[in-house]
Amino acid sequence: MRTVKGRTDHIIVVGAGLSGLAAALHLAGRGRRVTVLERESVPGGRAGRFDRDGYLFDTGPTVLTMPDIVEATLAAVGDSLAERVPLVRVEPAYRAEFADGSGLAVHSDGEAMAAEVERFAGPTEAAGYLRLRAWLHSLYRVQLDRFIAANLDSPLTMVTPELARLAALGGFRRLETAIGRFLTDERLRRVFTFQSLYAGTSPQRALALYAVIAYMDTVSGVYFPSGGMRALPDGLAAAAENAGVRFHYCTRVTALERNGGRVRAVCTAAGERLPCDAVVLTTELPVSYCLLGRTPRRPLPLRAAPSAVVLHVAARRRWPDVGHHTLLFGEAWADTFRRLIVDGELMHDPSLLVTRPTATDPRLAPEGDDVLSVLAPVPNLRRAPIDWEREGPGYAEQIARVVEKRLLPGLRDAIGFTHVLTPKEWAESDMVAGTPFSLAHTFGQTGPFRPSNLPRGVDNAVLAGGSTVPGVGVPTALLSGKLAADRITGLPVRSPGRGTTVISHEWL
Numbered sequence: 001m002r003t004v005k006g007r008t009d010h011i012i013v014v015g016a017g018l019s020g021l022a023a024a025l026h027l028a029g030r031g032r033r034v035t036v037l038e039r040e041s042v043p044g045g046r047a048g049r050f051d052r053d054g055y056l057f058d059t060g061p062t063v064l065t066m067p068d069i070v071e072a073t074l075a076a077v078g079d080s081l082a083e084r085v086p087l088v089r090v091e092p093a094y095r096a097e098f099a100d101g102s103g104l105a106v107h108s109d110g111e112a113m114a115a116e117v118e119r120f121a122g123p124t125e126a127a128g129y130l131r132l133r134a135w136l137h138s139l140y141r142v143q144l145d146r147f148i149a150a151n152l153d154s155p156l157t158m159v160t161p162e163l164a165r166l167a168a169l170g171g172f173r174r175l176e177t178a179i180g181r182f183l184t185d186e187r188l189r190r191v192f193t194f195q196s197l198y199a200g201t202s203p204q205r206a207l208a209l210y211a212v213i214a215y216m217d218t219v220s221g222v223y224f225p226s227g228g229m230r231a232l233p234d235g236l237a238a239a240a241e242n243a244g245v246r247f248h249y250c251t252r253v254t255a256l257e258r259n260g261g262r263v264r265a266v267c268t269a270a271g272e273r274l275p276c277d278a279v280v281l282t283t284e285l286p287v288s289y290c291l292l293g294r295t296p297r298r299p300l301p302l303r304a305a306p307s308a309v310v311l312h313v314a315a316r317r318r319w320p321d322v323g324h325h326t327l328l329f330g331e332a333w334a335d336t337f338r339r340l341i342v343d344g345e346l347m348h349d350p351s352l353l354v355t356r357p358t359a360t361d362p363r364l365a366p367e368g369d370d371v372l373s374v375l376a377p378v379p380n381l382r383r384a385p386i387d388w389e390r391e392g393p394g395y396a397e398q399i400a401r402v403v404e405k406r407l408l409p410g411l412r413d414a415i416g417f418t419h420v421l422t423p424k425e426w427a428e429s430d431m432v433a434g435t436p437f438s439l440a441h442t443f444g445q446t447g448p449f450r451p452s453n454l455p456r457g458v459d460n461a462v463l464a465g466g467s468t469v470p471g472v473g474v475p476t477a478l479l480s481g482k483l484a485a486d487r488i489t490g491l492p493v494r495s496p497g498r499g500t501t502v503i504s505h506e507w508l
Contacts, residue, residue, distance in 0.1 A: 001151050001491065004460045007277045008488050009033060012266050014253050014291075015282030017045020018474060019464040021236040022073045022481025023280045028243040029076035030489045035274065036245060037266065039252040044233035045282070046436055046466075047474075050419050054366045055314040057419060058229040060436070062355040062373060063325065065216040066475040067223050073236065073478050077243035084235035086226045088360055090324045093222035097406065098187050099331035099349075106191055106327075108221035121185040132182035132192065135169065136215040142166050143212055148470045149479050151486055152448040171209035178208035190329055192218065194351070197377055198472060200305025200440025202337030210441060216475065224324065224360045232474075253283070256291050261459040278460040280484050284430040285439075285451060285467035294457050302451070304433035305440040305472070306340045307380040307426060309388075311396045312419040313372040314365070319356070319408050326354040328406055340377055344384035346395070352376050354403055369416075372408070374399050381423050381434035388422035396420045438466035446471075453480070454487050462487045 011027050013020045016038035024034045042049070048059040064070075064087070071081045081087065092105035092112075104120040107113040110133055118126035146162040170178050179192050193203035195213035225231035241247060251272075256279065257265040265275045281288040285302075289295040330336065330349035339345040353375040358365050365371045376399050379386070396418065404411040423434030432438060439445050453468040455461060464484040466472040471480075486492070 001486070002153050002454055003486075003490055004278050004454070004462060004488050006262065006460060008460070010035070010275070010277045011280060011488060012037060012274060012276040012278075013280040013282065014266065015045060015465070016040075016043035016233070016237060016247065016249075017282055017465065018047060018233060018236070018477040019466075019481040019484070020045065020280065020282040021233060021240060022478040023282070023464050023484045024240045024245045024481075025073055025236065025243065026076045026482050026485035026492075027280075027488065028240060028245050029078070030485065030492060032489070034240070034245045035276070036240070036247045037251045037253055037268065037274070038247065038249050041249050042230075042234075043237040043247075044230060046477075047229055047233050049228070049230045050312065052417065052419075053314065055369070055371050055416075056228055056230075056364045057312045057371060057373065058357070059310070059312070059419075059421060061229060061474050062353075062357070062375075063217060064223045064225065064229065064232065064474055065220055069475045069478050070232070073482070074239050077239055079239040079242070084239050085232055087223040088226065090222040090224050090360060092323065093217055094191075094325045094327050095323045096187075096191050096327045096329065098329050102187065104191075106218055108217070108219055110219075113218075117188065121188060125183060125185050125188060128182040128184070129188070132179065133219060135182065136211055136219050139166075139169055139171060139209065140212050140215045140219075142169065143171075143209060147447060148212070148476070149482070151453070151469070151483050155448045158447060166209060171207065173208045174204060175206040175208045175210055176203040178211065179203075186333075187329070190333060191327070194327065194329075197306065197337070198437060200303075200341075200437055200472075201442060202334070202341060204334060204337065206441070207443060207446070213473070216473075222325065224357065226361060228357060228361065228364055253291065256293075256461070258293075258458075261457065263458065263461050278462070278488055280462050280464055280481075280488070282463075282465045282481075284432060284465075285463075286432065287430050288463055289455075292455060292458055292461060294455070296451070296455060300444060302432075303440045303442060303445065304380045304382055304435050305437035306377050306383075307423040307433070307435035307437070308421075309376045309378050309392065309395055309399065309423075310421045311374040311376070311399050312421070313370075313374070313400075313411070314416040314418070315370040315372055315411065315414045316416045317410070317414045318358070318368060318370045322354075322356050322359065322407060324356055324359045326356070326407060328352040328354060328403070340379055341383070344379040346378055346384075347376070350376055350399065350402055352399065352402065354407060374403055378423065381427055383433075386423070388424040392420055392422040392424070395422075432467065438472050441471055453484055
């Protein structure tokens with residue numbers, strides 16, 4: 001594994017998003033002095049927040065999976081999940097509602113889900129689900145340590161026995177084909193393949209290895225922090241501060257001062273010059289490359305994932321029978337992905353994710369009211385340069401009508417106010433092509449083919465975040481921060497009875 005060269009005593013992390021916080025925690029736990037610079041007034045990055053009149057909205061991720069990765073991140077400084085970020089298991093993880101009027105609860109418990117599948121589609125499909133669940137377990141075990149949570153310097157580093165096992169499991173087939181080996185009911189196949197949209201591609205084109213995303217929520221389980229998703233970055237930041245990490249909020253980085261191939265200092269908009277031995281950049285990829293003064297050459301241009309319009313609603317009533325997460329599937333399916341990804345068109349029959357966090361934590365809204373978020377996938381700005389300032393309000397109204405008709409009767413009359421995020425707002429936050437889902441996980445943008453977290457030409461700069469390895473999502477953002485720390489310190493090992501030690505990078 002390649003690592004940065006020279007001294008690494010003081011590290012500056014640019015950005016207090018999840019990847020930056022994870023990098024800071026792992027570096028502090030390995031004895032480095034760490035300073036975090038964040039342009040906003042609070043930590044979180046993509047895991048943002050919007051508060052008004054007692055309604056508390058999470059404007060970023062709404063689904064938290066793999067709490068063991070959060071636990072490992074906090075454990076880097078001897079802290080714990082229970083201490084910093086109390087979690088509630090969301091059960092069922094989702095409720096899936098289909099255009100034909102059918103629906104099922106998506107449980108992460110195997111027995112409960114098998115029983116639900118049998119009720120929904122019969123015993124043959126229930127047996128297929130159990131085989132699918134076992135396959136997802138195997139797929140995840142093979143991928144995690146060797147491919148997802150590992151720094152890969154070249155495609156040759158993938159040539160291992162685990163790669164052969166991944167191929168034998170069918171990881172390089174198409175996702176929809178692989179899921180179809182276990183489930184014949186088209187509605188059930190949607191439940192275990194819609195996650196490919198988060199990876200920026202369709203179930204018909206995505207590699208089956210991305211079924212690990214379905215493992216994370218439909219098998220491992222979905223959780224929610226007490227106080228909202230914002231409690232995750234708040235808890236990580238508090239643990240980092242307790243471990244000696246210094247945070248500078250409302251601080252915009254404008255330049256990196258270099259001497260030859262080394263970054264010597266970070267410069268801010270306020271005129272500060274902060275010396276460092278190495279830097280971790282968690283800024284959006286074009287911003288990082290601009291700061292570094294170089295953009296790596298690639299044989300093919302990078303492809304961004306689809307974007308989203310998110311309608312946040314302060315509702316002056318409650319729908320107590322509606323759960324935390326509801327998937328509203330439209331009748332169209334393959335056509336929906338073609339429109340979004342290939343044609344650059346809006347969905348004519350939208351599939352939506354409706355989140356009602358007050359189902360789990362009523363304190364997020366005034367008593368008797370609800371906080372709601374509706375996510376509608378849309379093309380990114382490169383695929384469809386839509387004037388969202390003009391089109392956004394009308395599209396949000398269209399989304400609200402669909403949700404009112406299919407899930408939340410009386411919604412529009414109950415709206416106190418709305419907060420709408422479109423590709424325009426994502427682009428204003430420097431997100432590539434106006435998408436919060438960053439770069440698509442095509443084969444050519446996966447693993448060692450994804451933009452490297454150790455850019456060549458700079459000896460002591462490392463990247464972290466969704467645009468680099470391992471990719472997009474809360475668990476992967478945390479892993480990205482750890483991988484960045486590994487690039488700086490070398491690989492950590494656990495010494496029996498003596499805590500964590502680090503293999504010096506000079507030995508690698």
